[in-house]
Amino acid sequence: MPADDGREPAGLMAPQDYARSRAAFWGGAAVLFTDTEGKVLVLDPAYRPGKLLLPGGGVDQPELPSDAAVREVAEELGLSVRVHQLLAVDWVSKANPEYGTVCGFPGETVSIWDGGVLEESDIARIRLPENEITSFHFLPPTQAARRMRPIERRRMLAALRARIDRAGPAVLEDGETIGLGQALQRLDVVPRTAIGYQDIAWHPAMEPAAGLPVKQAWVWAFDPLGRVVVLVDPRDGHVVLPGGTVETDDDGPKAAALREAAEEAALRLHDAAYLGYLLDPDGAVYGPGTGANARARYIARIDSLGPTAPDVATGITYSRLLVSPAQASELLGLGRAGAEQAEYAARTAAARWGIPLSPPQAAIEIPHTGMAALLP
CATH class of the missing domain: 3.90.79.10 (Nucleoside Triphosphate Pyrophosphohydrolase)
Incomplete structure (x- = not known):
């Protein structure tokens, strides 16, 4: 068909119908940091007391996910960092029961980025925003996982395994690894922090x-x-x-x-x-x-x-x-x-x-x- 022919190809959807048929999703981005002992950095948000989170948040309209990750770290920790590598992507369905009732939630794609290892000098520079984050903790992965929502626990552990495995990002749907995955994901390996x-x-x-x-x-x-x-x-x-x-x-x-x-x-x-x-x-x-x-x-x-x-x-x-x-x-x-x-x-x-x-x-x-x- 000539490029300037305005007719719709037989059997194809009209552009406006096609646009309406596509999934509309929010975007989220988080960052995995550890200390030199392998403990994971988690935050205690004022808006969700008792349930820890990785640093991160929503992707704004004009942002790339990696840019959103960097911005959220600056806002929540006061640190200027670069994210090194994508560790995991989670496709969260609109009807996911673990998300509960969120106004207007259409589903979400969440990317987890590698922030690397924070030295003591980095940790000393952390500044938390008032009225949003009440505290931060470096916890062994098992302890951090116990204090997170189940979907965020699975996501954090998948990202941590992917960082160690060096085999590319983990792909998740509703927090669950898709297919057989890599060996560390398949066997549900939990990296340790050997206390003592x-x-x-x-x-x-x-x-x-x-x-x-x-x-x-x-x-x-x-x-x-x-x-x-x-x-x-x-x-x-x-x-x-x-x-x-x-x-x-x-x-x-x-x-x-x-x-x-x-x-x-x-x-x-x-x-x-x-x-x-x-x-x-x-x-x-x-x-x-x-x-x-x-x-x-x-x-x-x-x-x-x-x-x-x-x-x-x-x-x-x-x-x-x-x-x-x-x-x-x-x-x-x-x-x-x-x-x-x-x-x-x-x-x-x-x-x-x-x-x-x-x-x-x-x-x-x-x-x-x-x-x-x-x-x-």
Whole structure:
């Protein structure tokens, strides 16, 4: 049809009818910030007491969502920031029951942006607007989630997983991940902030002092590409390294770590080597009355992973992931000391065995049937 022909093509809707048929949605934008320990920044709004929110708000008529995110952070926190990356998009339907009765609500698309890690100097500059935000908190993800509305809880956790996974934005509808999603989303992984571990000292390559008991031992188990195995606890979505308590019949901490790796994750390992230890000076992490103790860390190479099975000690069947050491540290929630430990483990494995340093990448779920021949 010629460009200047004003006739409507047969079978197509008139422009005004087509316009009326399209969905009309509001826009919202929020920003995910964490501190150096991995705690999430949440706000206590005066207009919704007791239900915490990520910083953010509505997208105005002339705005792009990223611009709205930056503006809302300036208004609610007094901080001038750039948003680094889109982490999640949620398409909220008009009839969503979790939104209740909102005047004129036509549905909404909410984007969650990565604001990065706030240092102490950044936090000191936060200024809250009067009569709108009563307080702000940095909370472990699990605690923050408990104090949010369900849809906002799911959205926050999806954004946090996407930040760690580096596999692109999470896509949600009414707060629920669409399709199978990435492994962290599919398994409902909840990144931790390991209370107590943030302040205990990491001693690389050092043996515990004489008389200091080693209560637990864990292993950084490497595949040939430099990724490590972590386990997902189905009860709470938390991630742990293979390993556990040193029992009286174990032939030392290394044997305990290898035994636990086999029992929890069906991991066959070799070339296990001592890496260092964490000092728990008063036993607060392990349990009241324990006293000073050490937590040993080892590295090893993976021969194979057998089929998943319940842990003989707990009856729990863990899901298993391959992630980079840096991502393992983020999921474990051990703070800067954990990041140093992860980097030391990766560099030690590279020096000992020529294993490459693995960049952060999408987490890989290990099949329930297992994986063989992981050695090059």
